[in-house]
Amino acid sequence: MSRTLRVQSDFFHTGNTCPRRDYLTERRIQKTRLVTKDGRCNIEYGNIEYSKHWSYMADFWTTFVEIRWRFVLFFFIASFTLSWFIFGLIWYWIARNNGDLTWQSPPDNHIPCVINVVGLTTAFLYSLETQTTIGYGVRALTPLCPGAVAVVIIQSLVGALINCFMCGVILTKISLPKKRAKTITFSDMAVISPKNGALCLSIRVANMRKSLMIGSQIYGKLLRTTHTPGGETIIMDQINIDFEMDAGKDNLFFVCPLTLYHTINKSSPFFEMAVDTLHNKEFELVVFLDGTAESTSAACQVRTSFIPQEIMWGYNFLPIITKSKEGKYRVDFSNFSKVVPVATAHCAYCFHSIKGHHHFSKHGQDNPGFEVIDITDPPSVTKM
Structure with a gap:
């Protein structure tokens, strides 16, 4: 037990003694992991055929929705400004053909196609007023030029299409399901401790909003590099990790923070690990939570990952x-990511096979504050 506490203590106090080394280690970990803590996938594609790039334009709607906000705003401004300018040139050309411009010196009884369009600037202003339906009343179309009437109709239709498309892109980006995922959080660390007579790996997840996630399901994938008997190396070999809670593993009642656990038995990939070898392993535990937002009926997925250095052996979460x-x-x-040490066997094999290593509490971690209003932290608390 003392050995367990010493290993965990050395890991969590590294940042206090050498902050620069801890910062460099954190950067290296962020680069090597496949899924970041906030759910982004750290992967890039190379050697894609140039012709395949046109596939993004074929699916232009998804491309516009997925690009960054700075490009969306750029295309928003550029599409309107460019359409105003192009139609402004058309109106200038119509006025020039009809002899309406100032430098053409039209006679006093001359009837223009568009009143008060006498130059490029006024043509641009009339184009803007037409497409945005402002209508100041200074410039107006006359029935003298049938072609000008057709241009008004075309510009009105083009402006409506641009409005519909750009507003749709912005509204879609605002209401993306991944924004809902920002209010679902996982604990910074996972813990391994006894629970209900079994050795379990536990994580904590919370919904920060009062609106429920309907039909929530949680599961995990263990990613690691394996070697087949034939000498083949499989990078990112995926192993299913089942998570459950006391009420089952399907259709979680996600009304409050939940502690989900994976039972470490002989079929679990964590069975061969121990407290002194866990942090030397190379793997990544990716946890997924799928559900449907109650308020918008939009399906979303929340992801996070845990590397060996983010799994604490011999600890349990505090009640919240x-x-x-x-x-x-x-x-x-405030207690969401806080843990306390508990008596735990130093390896899964010892827990299941060696008599006297079944160190666990019958009812788990007590919650002494369940009948009071204020929560007080116990003196020996480790914060993740």
């Missing part, structure tokens, strides 16, 4: 749910 004297339930998120 209390009940007040008035009967209301209260969630204290």
